Amino acid sequence: MERRNFIGLSLASIGTALVTPELALAKNVPASPVSDIYYTKESPGRWKEKVAGHLPSIGIEKTGSKITIRVVTSHEMKGFEHYIVKHVLLDQNYKFLDEHLFNPDKDKAAISTFTLDNYSGAVYALSMCNKHDLWLNTATV
Structure with missing residues (x-):
């Protein structure tokens, strides 16, 4: 050689x-998402005064193998002027599970209900505001 x-x-x-x-x-x-594209309670960035109305809360109810996840963003819906666009549910690996789109002309509150079967681990809820960006919260099933 x-x-x-x-x-x-x-x-x-x-x-x-x-x-x-x-x-x-x-x-x-x-995989973990890029932290510059969403806000959290711990890292609200430029929207630190907006946490209470924009951070989604996650409620979990188990009935046998059925899991019901309720995501609520307390933000008011002011028509297309200022509203929550959608909620997205992700699994523990940040993979898409489901989403709920809101119609600000019809929906008076940003509430989503998702159903999972035989799931355990972390879930992540994303809440998208048309003015104050994307917010992420987590809970464990």
């Missing part, structure tokens, strides 16, 4: 050995 090929192959092998374990370990780590 020529010296140049040997050195190139050696460097490629070392690089692979360094990167592969990280890739293997990352496979088991759940």
